[in-house]
Amino acid sequence: MATTDPNYTMSIKEKFERDIYSLRHIPRILHMDAPGIFINKNGPYPDEIESLEDMDWEKDKLLTPKLKATSYGDWECTIGMINIKHFENREKLDDMFIDKSERTIFDTCSDFQRISIENAMKLFDIEFSCDMNWYLNNQSAIEEDLQRQVLPLDLNNDYLMKKLEQELFYKQMCNLFGEIEDDNNKPQDDDTIYEKCFILKDFHMLYSYGNYKFASAQRGNYYLLFRFVN
Secondary structure (H helix, E strand, O other), X not given: OOOOOOOOOOOHHHHHHOOXXXXXXXXXEEEEEOOEEEEEOOXXXXXXXXXXXXXXXXXXXXXXXXXXXXXXXXXXXXXXXXXXXXXXXHHHHHXXXXXXXXXXXXXXXXOEEEEEHHHHHHOOOOEEXXXXXXXXXXXXXXXXXXXXXXXXXXXXXXXXXXXXXXXXXXXXXXXXXXXXXXXXXXXXXXXXXXXXXXXXXXXXXXXXXXXEEEEEEEEOOEEEEEXXXX
């Protein structure tokens, strides 16, 4: 509703509703492609207004050697994040991201009430994990990231090494997207060894056709938007 108050400042919510702000410019948290993975150096909660007003990913991005992702072809995937308070409800967000009239999905694509980020990325044909080869070549980084003593490593203990890999991955995800979620309560189909897995809630595949996939999910008080192309 219009106002004549000279001190009135339009909210982020109103600017989205009036197409002043675009979901394309929400803070980008992660960009991955065949050459490497870039993270937002200002994470886990970058300045939303700064990004919406003048997004500068080249300035914000930081190449990370701690994560790896593989897919096929010439592919790329980005994940952005925005506070849920800027939207009336989830349906409004999804409609703004991909209009109902434009949604096309295969029967094999489903919505998930709770899903780990690893399994969510598999829906985009991406294998996503931490890069244990890098960690093993930089073992001091393991203790720095876990903030406890684990060295020397028992490299012959496959169970403990796998658990360590999953814990390192979990820590990296929390550093990027925040920790406010019940990650101890795993989905029934999760088979990770580590006691926690990084949970996304209400994952919606909104578009999956040809070379493009778009999806949304919730993590704590934030919506995550996924874009994939190959």
